[in-house]
Amino acid sequence: MKKSRRSAVVAIAAIAALALAGCSAQSSPGGKTDAGGDADASFSDVSIIVPADPGGGWDQTGRTMAKVLTEDKIVKTAPVTNVGGAGGTIGLAQLATEKDPATLMVNGLVMVGAIETNASQVRLEDTTPIARLTDEALVVVVPADSKYETLKDLVEDIVDNGQAVTVTGGSAGGADHILAGLLLEAAGLDSAEIPQKLNYTPNAGGGEAVSLILGGKVDAGISGVAEFQQHIESGKMRALAVSGAEPVAQLPDVPTITDAGYDVELTNWRGVIAPGDISDAERAELERIVTEMHDTDAWKKELETKGWADAFLTGSELDTFIEQNITDVTGTLKNIGLI
Template sequence: MKRTRTALIAIAAAAALALTGCSAQGGGDGTGTGGDEEAAFTDVSIIVPADPGGGWDQTGRTIAKVLTEQDIVKTAPVTNVGGAGGTIGLAQLANVKDPATLMVNGLVMVGAIETNGSQVRLEDATPIARLTDEALVVVVPADSKYEDLKSLIDDIVDNGQAVTVTGGSAGGADHILAGLMLEAAGLGSAEIPTTLNYTPNAGGGEAVSLILGGKVAAGISGVAEFQQHIEAGKMRALAVSGESEVPQLPGVPTITEAGYDVVLTNWRGVIAPGGISDADRAELERIVTEMHDTAEWKKELETKGWADAFLTGPELDDFVTQNITDVTGTLKNIGLI
């Protein structure tokens, strides 16, 4: 049976104040509403629940850029709140009073909530939109001894903890992909946790440093996060995780083509604080939809290799519910929870 998993699956006081305070976007000044009257946000705050340099950070800053450059909102400041696969940021979002707030989220957060036993769950927030879907890429340093994916996986199976793989947060898409590849190589759910030596990172910049510094054997992340280093000849791509090859990395095989029956893509979207009014949710959906419909957003998707996976409303609610079920099952199957 084909094992295919597709996922459509300490902080500074000033930052804390910025996140928990009620800013000018909400309240009674005509720029927002806490009631059921029509909402109109002229500014939004964007929270990236990760350190700079990774896919969430790229997503959040791209959203801010398009929103402001296309005059959809006046300002869209970005705040990074890294740690624990986004669950630290999610916990802070639970205390945010300003409804004109968007937090980047996605498959990584779904998995991290389970692996970290987070008390605040995705169900406690307000889904606004699913935006993108992206293949992951398995890379090694340019001078690595691994010439293809099989040589890497064989070494992990044979030597276990001696072979270190890095990527994003524990329980996130990168970690799940590593486990799925070992499952496809024949390891059972009890063997995978003791065989896989996975080093998680709160941001893409940390993973890049480990790979380029030769501190790890391999790395996994979104194509957009590693693409420039692959093109510069500093990393070598072994395989991508989608159904087909990606245009940004011509000639790089899929994991399935490399001999392992695994497909995994990483979705990203935005959520808002829980308990906001229907009017506030509708206004945030309007803002994000207007952004999605711009030529500038479409250009950013093409440049970064992100697939358009736009979804809002009841269909998004259903997707999130099903994705939580699917990811939890996958984590159990590969022994990560």
């Protein structure tokens, strides 16, 4: 009798231990799973980090994501935090210390270049790619009362007068800076001449660039079409050219850079990454959340409204794309003398 009783107590204790282990593996405070090993992960909330100041393309991307994710009830909450500076590398450094696996950081071509020009200790390879989301043409603009009527007017003045002509845009080494360098390369300058001629003022967010252009503090600006569109339509800025292979729907009368006389094409992709030390299950859950967002009608409507091309990519294809993009951007930065 005593032996049977002891066996029953041991059995109950074992069952309780298994049940407790199962509970702790399934959820953690805040509705976020502490998924160890190959366990499934399930996030009811995500945090979104925008590694730039408010007003630019990354900020628009992060806040649009938060809106769709919550309004379509894919997650309960998706708070957005801005951590601006150094082309996203300050935010990237913060992501490296992030302990919450349910964290998404907006990134893209700008960050790839900024990592090189800022000699960032934390690299894109140290993070977990989740998805490429969009692709957007850039636009070269001048204030409405500018003396430059065409892109050729602007580029030739930079070639002739160098540092006397000021151009603004996003971070140093980002897509806007690269495009400015490529334009001067197409105009015949070599990699040694471009840094000497190009007077480029970088900004931590699109809002700062807008202020400089509208305030007449610079001669020209470069950014994503969506960031300057309202100011172009209101007549406060004049668009000289767009950087894609074709004119964009929002600015149908604005020529491409190629049509304006320079053999240059460049588009700016944006996506999201996560901390580098998350598990495979946690990466899969974040991919599921972002994929579900991408498939909504609300996201498709936002793409159309903002003029963002759908460039959705996940998994191993995304890994390959990012690896190649790092190689390509680094080579371009060297060719045009920016690193």
